[in-house]
Amino acid sequence: MIKFWFYFIVFVFLAVVGLAIGSANDAKVMFDFLFVQKEIPVASVLVIGVIFGFILGIYSCLLLCLKLWFREKSAKSALNKLKKEVDKLNESKTEKE
Numbered sequence: 001m002i003k004f005w006f007y008f009i010v011f012v013f014l015a016v017v018g019l020a021i022g023s024a025n026d027a028k029v030m031f032d033f034l035f036v037q038k039e040i041p042v043a044s045v046l047v048i049g050v051i052f053g054f055i056l057g058i059y060s061c062l063l064l065c066l067k068l069w070f071r072e073k074s075a076k077s078a079l080n081k082l083k084k085e086v087d088k089l090n091e092s093k094t095e096k097e
Helices: 002-023 042-096
Strands: 028-033 036-041
Touching: 002 042, 028 042, 036 042
Parallel strands: none
Antiparallel strands: 028 036
16 A cells, blocks of 8 residues: 555656646647647646546546446346355255255
């Protein structure tokens, strides 16, 4: 757990330093995204990229959680079916004896 927090703190520190350095840059770049072409500062492009990456990260995490949730539900139903079969076999075995 300490390793996780160490990496998390280092990542946040690097992200903050990168955003601070990027926001201090007054250079302008031509930003061409789909149908929009505009000359905007590098800091704005950096913010747009971070927001877009955050949204994609949340989306992929939610998809993974949903996938695992469906697997868990199907595994539970399969386990319940197997338990019922075992109970039926045990009942038929005790009736024969």
